[in-house]
Every structure is written in structure tokens, then in C-alpha cells.
Amino acid sequence: MGDAFEVFIGPTLRGEKGQFFTPRNVVRLCVEILDPKPDEKVIDPACGSGGFLIVALEHVWKKIEEKYKHLPKEKVGSLKTEIASKNFYGIDKEFDLAKVSKAYMAIVGDGRGGIFCADSLVSPEEWTPIQREKIKLGSFDVLLTNPPFGSKIPITSKSLLEQYELGFKWKLDKKTGKWERTNKVLDKQVPQILFIERCLQLLKPGGRMAIVLPDGILAGDKVGYISSFIKDAAKVIALVDCPLETFSPSVTTKTHVVFLEKKKKGEENGPYKIFMGVARKVGHDRKGKEIIRIDEKGEQVIDDDIPLISKEYKVLVSENKKGKSYTYLGYLVDSNWLENNLIARSYLPEFLEVLEEINKSKFEVKNLGELKQKISTGANVGAKNYTEPEKGYPYILVKNITDEGINCADLKYIDEESYHANKNAIVKKEDIVINRCGNAGIADVVPEDLDGALACGFVFKVSLRKEYNPYYVVAFLNSRLGRMQMNRVALGTVLDHITKSELEKIKIVIPPKEIMEKISNIMKKSLESRVISRKLLKEGLNLAENINKF
Known part of the structure; x- marks a missing residue:
């Protein structure tokens, strides 16, 4: 039902301010890895039409149905409605999108009361009293979001930028190799970077989040401070590398889904395993045309790596299958390897094995x-x-x-x-x-x-x-x-x-x-032989061109 809903309303809402519907396969991946529980509060601070919230709600409802299958359907239905109304929240700056999300939640389950039209990035003091009452910083267990991104929609308000650590200029201390925040407020900052910080603020200590981010802010000389900030504030629990075509045909941007767990006060990063996966196919091409393959049973299926990564996560992490041979769809990386680079393919085991070989x-x-x-x-x-x-x-x-x-x-x-x-x-x-x-x-x-x-x-x-x-x-x-x-x-x-x-x-x-x-x-010798070869070739061609002079 959700897919049909977005197909119906999509063309009238997407794209002018950097917002695009998150493909359903990516949404499911996020929900399956974060695995929200019935008693956990869930939020999407850039909820758009509500895709993340709906899939997360359906995920939680399945748990309710399984746990209380011995109860009458009416009782189970009441529990599901109560969870939708008390535990699911969404914010979107665009009135039309917030309105659609409310309608969407009303159709699926009565969660419309948790959807608000507001700017997630401004100080909560600027929200309405009801918004401040319902949405408090540091109160959510699970967060899923795909914030609007793009250089065409920068945040330029100094009063807003100075509310964020990531609204300031950072510099790299070349002696220590660490990034340090300066006291200079930036002239502008792209919204997706500020959203990282706001999302972490919304989570409880120990809370979990999945956020879709463009690769351009996850690695590079000028943006290393972003990864450094993330690693100081949270544990990176998973990184999923999405293909260039993921958001096609709406936009062609290389993205990752970054999964984080907010650190508790005083918590240090001891060694732990980070799940990573690299999707090379996403079920459609750059024009949005569906790509089909023939599976091992001889049946036609969508050629999509995203669901396979979710399965790999379940095997490697949820079921703790040690000794399983890795594939690019799922592998575990020791957190000690993690640099100020959150690109999953940089940590493919074959790369790390070479580094280890050199170090030894x-x-x-x-x-x-x-x-x-x-x-x-x-x-x-x-x-x-x-x-x-x-x-x-x-x-x-x-x-x-x-x-x-x-x-x-x-x-x-x-x-x-x-x-x-x-x-x-x-x-x-x-x-x-x-x-x-x-x-x-x-x-x-x-x-x-x-x-x-x-x-x-x-x-x-x-x-x-x-x-x-x-x-x-x-x-x-x-x-x-x-x-x-x-x-x-x-x-x-x-x-x-x-x-x-x-x-x-x-x-x-x-x-x-x-x-x-x-x-x-x-x-x-190899180089010199190539030079000699070129000289001989040139000499031979020159003689041939002047054959009539012999």
C-alpha cells in the first residue's frame, strides 16, 4: 500500500528543495538493521511522506502480532493503535509533505498525532508548545532519516549555525592528527551536516540511528572533521555503500547509509566489530527502469543487492555466525581500523589484508x-x-x-x-x-x-x-x-x-x-627498452615516408 501511495503522490511533491523519496528497499534495510522494539520511541526529523515511519511501524506491529497472537484481534488492534499514537513521531519543514505524512499514518494506523510541520534544525524554543511537549531532545530510542541534501540549499543564518558544533569552522592539528573546532562560525553549511548533529541530539544515550548521507561528506581532506565529530559522539555500528543509481531517476548522487549508536556519558570506544556492506546493484538503472535477473531457481527476480545486505547483517551480527567467509555484501571490520573515512568500500577485507601484510x-x-x-x-x-x-x-x-x-x-x-x-x-x-x-x-x-x-x-x-x-x-x-x-x-x-x-x-x-x-x-631496463623501441619505430616510419629519396 505504501509503495502505491508514494507513486500516486510522488510527482507533485519531490525534488525542489533537495528532498526525494527514499527507495523502499533502502528503508527496509534501515528498519531491519535497527530493529525497533514495541516499547521504543521512533522519530524521523525529515519525514517527508512518512516512508521510514510506516515501514518501522509495520515492523513493530509484526512483533506485537507474534507476541500477542493468543489475544483477541480487537485487543491486538488496540495495542497497535496505541503504539502508533504514542511512539512514532515525524517532523518536516514542508507543509505539504507533513500533511501527506499525516494522511499516510492515518491510513495505515493512527499515528498522525505525532507528525508535525516544523523546522527540525531550529532551536526547539522556536517550535510550538505542543511540538516541544511531544518532541524532546534526548528522548528517542530509534531515529531513521534521509535529510534533504545539496549545495543549493545552504544554511546561512548565523544564529542557527552557532547552535551547532558543525556550524563552526574546524581545523586539523597536523601534530596530533586530530580535528579541533575553532570559534569562527561558518558563513554557510549544508543542511545534511547539521542534521547529523541534530539527530544525535534527539537520541537518548545508547539510542540508534540510520541516516542517508552523500559520500562527499564522509571522506576527504576538507570534511574529515565530520567523521571525527561522528566518532566522538557515537559508535559506528554499520556502513552500507549504496550504488550511484539508488535515487535515480530523481537525482544521481552517491550515498551511504550510516548506522550509529549514541555514546553514553563517559563511554569510550573499546574495540568492537562494525558491519559493512557494499551494494553494487539496486534493482534499477539510472533512468529508473527495473533490472531483472534469473535466480538459481530459474525465476525472474529484481537484481538488487540491498535486501541481500540485510540478510548478511542478520547472519553476521544478529546470529553471530563466526568463521563465515565474507562477501562484499557483508563483512565485519575491527573498529581500530576506522579512520576519518566512513566509506565502506575503503575497508573491504582484501584492502585491510594488504595493509596488514605491509605493516608486518x-x-x-x-x-x-x-x-x-x-x-x-x-x-x-x-x-x-x-x-x-x-x-x-x-x-x-x-x-x-x-x-x-x-x-x-x-x-x-x-x-x-x-x-x-x-x-x-x-x-x-x-x-x-x-x-x-x-x-x-x-x-x-x-x-x-x-x-x-x-x-x-x-x-x-x-x-x-x-x-x-x-x-x-x-x-x-x-x-x-x-x-x-x-x-x-x-x-x-x-x-x-x-x-x-x-x-x-x-x-x-x-x-x-x-x-x-x-x-x-x-x-x-624495461623503461629503456620502451624508449629504444619508440626510437626504432620512429626511425623506421621516417625511412618509409622518405622511400623515394633512396
Whole structure:
């Protein structure tokens, strides 16, 4: 009934202010993992049309029906109505959405009295007396929400921003590696970030929440303070990575569902297991068209990983099945691994196994940042500035840096003006070039015949300190140990990319000099043979072009 209701009202309500209906499979996942109980108070502070509340209510009602199946139906019905009216609450800023949610709750069960039209982010003092009476900070056991998000709807009110820790500017203390709040109020903040803090305020200590958030605020150099704030205030109990198509066709945004448990006063994070799952399919494509697959019984089913993740959670966490082999749909991660990065795929077991293998090396291990003299990016030059090879300078693009080295077959050349205007992007012989995006993380040493070429803006150029050998470093970066680390930190909302700070954290095993030289010499010979091959090819083609001069 709920699905049909949203299909009917959806086109008239969605989208102008960053609000979109949460797909029913994601809603069910949240409810099944949080598992609200009949005596628990539940709230959605951005309830929209009430989807989370309805599914949570149905979930609780099933528990009531099972527990009291020996009672008359009328008695069970009264219990269900009482729970709906006393334990379920929703807030939405938009009058039409709040009205729809009230109607929805009235149709399913009498929970309409708990739905209010109000701004969840303002101080409760600005709510009406009845709203303040019914909705108190620190009084809810379970919270489920998908807050409106987007840079087009920022919060700019200073009086509102200063009510939130996340409404202030934060800075990273490079010595301690910890984020600290400053006393400077931000000029603006996107609502989804403030919603994180308000949601935690609404929960009791020990309360549980599920919140849908865009990947862009869960990892990255500039937003690490958000994950740091979350980890200080709550235990991360689960992370579910949703595909790019999850909210299609309404919007294409890469999201996660973040599950938290609010810390009790004085509670410290001891080691515990965090459930994580990565959904690669969500049952529809970017146009919203349903995708069907044939299951093991030969029957047509929707091709959707989300329900499978819920099943994995039940097996791994609820049933505590130890020793079960992991899949990307469900795996447990020791909380000690958790960084200021809440992207589930960063903690896939194969990535963590590589890090552990490196950490246990009998040789010294250093970060790439410790080896570098300088790391910078190239420069983007438009195609209108391309020219003929004999008139220009080589321009190294992402597509030129491949698993087999720098491919010069399709090398572009730029005019003299563009070249001299971007001198900081010039690479020298034995510099290292690394793709920032596309095939992110692939590296190579700049050969002799590309000395003085220009690197594009989607390429890192790295010069090492004299005591470190670029041929060895490239060999390590392109090995399994290096590539798995690169894949781990290559993140993005649409196109995966590597940030400079993450690149500097890549671990490099530093073997004794004789081992390093052996590997370096092999790599150098490989590079030199490619240079010789290009020279011979060029010579042969030149002779063929001038065949009539023989």
C-alpha cells in the first residue's frame, strides 16, 4: 500500500528543495538493521511522506502480532493503535509533505498525532508548545532519516549555525592528527551536516540511528572533521555503500547509509566489530527502469543487492555466525581500523589484508609523503591549444599512463604559449607520474624522450628525495601491494579520484639497498627498452615516408 501511495503522490511533491523519496528497499534495510522494539520511541526529523515511519511501524506491529497472537484481534488492534499514537513521531519543514505524512499514518494506523510541520534544525524554543511537549531532545530510542541534501540549499543564518558544533569552522592539528573546532562560525553549511548533529541530539544515550548521507561528506581532506565529530559522539555500528543509481531517476548522487549508536556519558570506544556492506546493484538503472535477473531457481527476480545486505547483517551480527567467509555484501571490520573515512568500500577485507601484510614487513615501511621532495598536479590545457608534434610539446594525459607504462602512440602536443604558461606542470626525466582519476593510481617513471613534457591536471607529478629510487617506487606502486592501497583511497561521488593527502599516506616497503637496486635495474631496463623501441619505430616510419629519396 505504501509503495502505491508514494507513486500516486510522488510527482507533485519531490525534488525542489533537495528532498526525494527514499527507495523502499533502502528503508527496509534501515528498519531491519535497527530493529525497533514495541516499547521504543521512533522519530524521523525529515519525514517527508512518512516512508521510514510506516515501514518501522509495520515492523513493530509484526512483533506485537507474534507476541500477542493468543489475544483477541480487537485487543491486538488496540495495542497497535496505541503504539502508533504514542511512539512514532515525524517532523518536516514542508507543509505539504507533513500533511501527506499525516494522511499516510492515518491510513495505515493512527499515528498522525505525532507528525508535525516544523523546522527540525531550529532551536526547539522556536517550535510550538505542543511540538516541544511531544518532541524532546534526548528522548528517542530509534531515529531513521534521509535529510534533504545539496549545495543549493545552504544554511546561512548565523544564529542557527552557532547552535551547532558543525556550524563552526574546524581545523586539523597536523601534530596530533586530530580535528579541533575553532570559534569562527561558518558563513554557510549544508543542511545534511547539521542534521547529523541534530539527530544525535534527539537520541537518548545508547539510542540508534540510520541516516542517508552523500559520500562527499564522509571522506576527504576538507570534511574529515565530520567523521571525527561522528566518532566522538557515537559508535559506528554499520556502513552500507549504496550504488550511484539508488535515487535515480530523481537525482544521481552517491550515498551511504550510516548506522550509529549514541555514546553514553563517559563511554569510550573499546574495540568492537562494525558491519559493512557494499551494494553494487539496486534493482534499477539510472533512468529508473527495473533490472531483472534469473535466480538459481530459474525465476525472474529484481537484481538488487540491498535486501541481500540485510540478510548478511542478520547472519553476521544478529546470529553471530563466526568463521563465515565474507562477501562484499557483508563483512565485519575491527573498529581500530576506522579512520576519518566512513566509506565502506575503503575497508573491504582484501584492502585491510594488504595493509596488514605491509605493516608486518620485516623491512622498513614509510609513507610516500616521507620519500617525496615534491608532489604537485599538472595543468589542464584545452584541445584548442593542441598542435602538430613537430610544432609543440608532449602533453601527458591520463589515458597515456597505462599498466604497461606511458603509451606514446596517442600522445597529444600543445602549443608553445600554453606550454610556457604552465611551467609548474613540466615533468623531468625520472620524475614519477601518477593518475589522479580514471585509472587512478597507475604510475610510471618519466623516460628520457619525455623529459620536459607537460602533465595534465588529472596527473600527479612526484619528485623524490635523492636517496630514494623512482624505479623501485614505481615498481612497488604498480605491484599488488601498491595498487590495492591506491584502489582503497580512490573515492568519488561520480568519478573515483585520489587526493594528494591520501597519496602521501600510501605505504612503501623500503628493502635493503641491494634488493632495491635489483628491482630498480629491472624496471629501468624495461623503461629503456620502451624508449629504444619508440626510437626504432620512429626511425623506421621516417625511412618509409622518405622511400623515394633512396
